[in-house]
Amino acid sequence: MRAISVQQPWAFAMVRAGNGVFNQGSPTAYRGPVLVYASLRVDLGACDSPLILAAGWDPADPLATVGAVVAVAAIEDVCSDAVLDGACDCGPWAEPEAHHWRLADVTPLPRPVVALGKVGLWEPSATLVGEVRAMLASAASRTG
Template sequence: MQAISVRQPWAWAIARGHKTLYNQSLPTGYRGPLLVHASMRVDLKAGDSALMHSAGWDPADPLATLGAVIAVAELDDVCAASAGGAVHGEDDRHCSCGAWAEPGAYHWRLTNVRTLHRPIVSLGRPGLWQPPPTLVADVDAMLGTAELNR
């Protein structure tokens, strides 16, 4: 089990299923369950973006919180095409990851996103990080599954 801290409103967009990838400056070999942590930092320009407007960004949504785990997703794949590494038959200038993909970034493809019934307050970290066992247990208990303990 790993985790990522994502600035709002991007974390909200992932949790609500609008944004199916996470833009990152580095690749990862990790595949599997991933806690989506809403960071304490906010991307102030993102709330005004056309993508956020079309997604229905709502700062009053409980998943728009800061400093908490709000969802669990599966990290299924990483597209490196726009970051300079051709993969899956894509060239090194363009990929088909969609409107949420940032040029020049690795696109971590997220699937099977499950939102938590309520955010779980926790500290996050930059990049991919290992959540403490107590946090994993709290998320596991909330989702009522044992699958997170891989």
């Protein structure tokens, strides 16, 4: 398992609005599960964007926290069309001239898990992964 660091309010939008695109300057060969880590940096300019407002951005929401894992997802594909030919069909969340890491199965955690992150795609500690898995298993047993 890997983790991706995403600035708020974009991490919030991935979870609450189903934003399945993580815009990056480079592609990745990695496919599979990732922890969505809300980094300590906040994109203040994005907080008033129409996409973020439509996502229901609420700084008081636990998923709007910073410095914590807020969800799990899976990188299922990477679209580089916007970089190669200037256009793609990845939707409104896709930034021009970026690689679009397509996420699937974005699942919010019942509560954020505070942790130290790293930039980009990184390998979380076994302790962090274990804590997230235990939390999800516990939540599933209560609902199932």
